[in-house]
Amino acid sequence: MDKILELKGVHHSYLMSSGQRIRALQNIDLSLVPDEILVLLGPSGSGKSTCLRILAGLIQPTQGNVLLHGRPLDTTNPEVSIVFQNNALLPWLSVSANIALGVRSLGLSEADVAERIKKVIDLVGLEGFEEAYPRELSGGMKQRVGLARALAMERSVLCLDEAFSALDVLTAEGLRRELLKLWLSKKTKLQSIILVTHNVQEAVSLGSRILVLATNPGTFKLSIKNDLPYPRDEKSAAFKAVVDDIHDVLTETIIPDTPEWTPPTLIHSTIESIPAVQVNEAISLLELIAEQGGRVKGFDLASRLSCDYLHVLLMAKATELFDLVDTPRNDILLTDLGRRFIKGDINERKKMLNAQMRTLRIAQLFKDKIESANEKKLLWKDALPWMQELLPNEKNEEVLDTLIQWGRYSEIFGYNDDTGEIYLDQWI
Amino acid sequence: MFSTRDIFKARKVTRADIFVIVVLATIILAVVTTAQRWTHHYQQEVTINLGVNALLGYSALSFIRGIVAYLISFSLALLFGWLAARSSFWEQIILPFLDIGQSVPVLGFLPGLVLGLISIFPTYNIGLEIACILLIVTSQIWNIAFAFYASLKNIPQEFYEVAKISRLSYFSRFLKIDLPFSATPLAWNSLVSIAGGWFFLTVCESFQLNGQSFRIPGLGSYMSEALNQGNQQAIWMGIAAMMVLIILLDFIVWRPIISWSQKFRVDDQPINDMDVPFVSLLYRQSQIAEYFSSLMRDLKSKLRRYEKPEEEKAPVETTTQTLPLNTEKKFKLNSLLLHTRKTLLLALGFVLAFWTFGKLYRLVEPLTWSEWGLIGYSCFLTFCRIFAALILSTIWALPVGILIGLSPKLTRIFQPIIQIIASFPSPMIFPLVFLLFYKMNIHLGISSVFILVVGSQWYILFNVLAGSSQISQQHKDSFHLMKLNWKDHWKRLYLPSVFPYLVTGWITAAGGAWNASIVAEYLEYGGKTYTCNGIGSVITLATGTGNFPLLSAALMVMVGVVVLLNRSVWKFLFHYAETRFKVEV
CATH class of the missing domain: 3.40.50.300 (P-loop containing nucleotide triphosphate hydrolases)
Structure with a gap:
């Protein structure tokens, strides 16, 4: 034809x-x-x-x-x-x-x-x-x-x-x-x-x-x-x-089930950014999964939230990075950590996120970058080109802002809007 | 997380700014050198009749002058705004012009311009007429052009895609999309421009230099004649005539036009203009100061929304292999053209800069150090006066504005009155203020501060009022529920809420004050001249005595100082206020 x-x-x-x-x-x-x-x-x-x-x-x-x-x-x-x-x-x-x-x-x-x-x-x-x-x-x-x-x-x-x-x-x-x-x-x-x-x-x-x-x-x-x-x-x-x-x-595109095998020592060497989702919406997602008995089909969740399936996937991916959920096939299920997270009060939640965030490669690299900065205060505008080098294919502002947002919530990084400085909060 | 970045961006002086400064210097040079040639004795003395019937005629003449100037401004503004919005090449040139153009005190150019044009048309009043209209145009054009530009930039991309898919011609795109989309901002800005025009009109129509009076029949010259003769009745009649003209225009022209323009509003767009019309406009107008960063933000959001490339036309990366031949050629040709254009422009700029500054240098060479000192000192004095005027205006206008704005009832009463007062040209009242202080034996050096207050206080009042009328009921309720006392209300809610608006008021008022200083520091009454030291009187005196080196030096210094203040202090304050205190709706 x-x-x-x-x-x-x-x-x-x-x-x-x-x-x-x-x-x-x-x-x-x-x-x-x-x-x-x-x-x-x-x-x-x-x-x-x-x-x-x-x-x-x-x-x-x-x-x-x-x-x-x-x-x-x-x-x-x-x-x-x-x-x-x-x-x-x-x-x-x-x-x-x-x-x-x-x-x-x-x-x-x-x-x-x-x-x-x-x-x-x-x-x-x-x-x-x-x-x-x-x-x-x-x-x-x-x-x-x-x-x-x-x-x-x-x-x-x-x-x-x-x-x-x-x-x-x-x-x-x-x-x-x-x-x-x-x-x-x-x-x-x-x-x-x-x-x-x-x-x-x-x-x-x-x-x-x-x-x-x-x-x-x-x-x-x-x-x-x-x-x-x-x-x-x-x-x-x-x-x-x-x-x-x-x-x-x-x-499979967004959350691959079987990533290429990586030796355990290098398990966190691949740099993955946190998907651009809000901390609070991700937590609401976790709560909704818990209400549904801890295991939900991603698609059902999307229709329940009347939001875009792909956005649900992004949220699932973000929480999976923190080991709060697991995503076998189309399902999203809470991990043990995820269950404890839901039961915890806000301070316990922050503590858990804080601990998980420290294991993220991107957070570790960001910490090193902040520590190498003058007075351990990294300017937002200086972090931008660094982020771009690290993840050349992603929108660096979005990645950086998301990282800062999650970091602020887990009290691992701080950000001063007046001076534009990013600093380490509770990473000692 | 964008605050600090924006401030940094805003303080950067761009290459285009330098280009604009060079052009400004050229204009100063052109004006002064043409004026220098004027050697004749001016003989077109117009006699002004102080009768009531004559006053009607004068009002009509002034009105026509204002309209002609406005029509010229409007057409040119559409052209500039359209060019800037549609071509990134012109955008780079036009935007800095709009920014600097609106902050330069054009009234400083008046004496030179008048002399220059009279030397071209020595035997007719046409030189004066042209000078008058030119000055009004330079006062009106900026905000219309910027409003049109900003509105074009805000038209959603899809509308142009529809136009392209439907194969509309540029002209029908202009008629069917560009103009209707901008109807409301164009109407409001026309109102503001005409109002600004009266200010210049009343000053330009009558001018006394070195004992000689230059005038063309009109309301402004009527007023000056009345003052010269000390005819109190005529003074009040002149003011009344101006007032009637403004009120008539408001009711017969502006209200219908503005309500008609509402037809062209875009659905979901809130009609803020109707709530706080004139005032919110003033506010937005001075947001021109922010265009660089807002432009960037705009682009950014557009990119996110439409995944649209920022530089479609620029030749991108190396793509030689897979590109079809004709496209490749086009790219090369385009880039070559762009390149040549840029190089040519740069070369032209350099030649212009060298020539201008060379000429200017030779012109100001005879000035002694003490004369330069005098210019600097005068500039400083005027600056202090403006500063004092702003403080005095703020002291009363800030609390009053807040109180009026807090009550919707009072706001509704004051809105239409404000619109009219804001349109009234303050130079017409200057002499009355001067007289008042003169009778108390107070020197013009002090009383000129109060003359400046007359012109500038309204801007502060209007803006503060607009700010406080927009404090949300929720904020007020929560303060009430927390049982905070009045001190806390003012300190934690009212003052921070109106701060961005106050800054806008200051910027607008200061801009007007530099212009007004030309008139406020040099007054004629009853055949006598009263002056005080200041850059305004230096400029006026230099022209009167034909001291052209002094004139061009004073003009340059004043323009430089004003542009510098705008680019640094005001811009910084504006960004600070916008990022720290702006309540997001």
């Missing part, structure tokens, strides 16, 4: 304000064929939105080729329209004027423009709201306008950039179903859809092909062909099986 869009060996990196160059995408090969819904699934920061913008020709990749029908693309992609997460509607234009925005630049007659607007308004079910302003509409209705605006351009590829993520569960569900119906009905010029999301359910219910991205830097981890017939029943065993498979892949 001929390919509509292709990425060949695409790399992309960008500069952080700290001067650090972050690799967002590495060696991406991707193709989009007609009549498919391609899903880019991954945690935030995996570069999936960047990937979408490269496909749309909104940004040029640092390296590699973007091909449209086999020819290199060097402008904004004339075949692509986008629906954005926050809908990007102009608040001072009415619904029909918002939809008309792009149609007018196509050089059609006024009558044709009106005709087209009428058609898409009919398609997405916005009749009666033509003259309404976006602020009068609910989130779901706004997103319909965003969709109508994209469809009105009559382009062959529709990109959905987390288009359902800002909506409540029911609304998102309804809109997904309608979009699917619209696509299957072939009433439009639409050939293929690219969906960017971090929601596994959504990916499985829509995607005919799912590409799973991993972070640091963004690479493709896995490509899943999803042949389940539309419309898909989320309760069916087959659906659940695909979801479970993807959960396994994601979990």
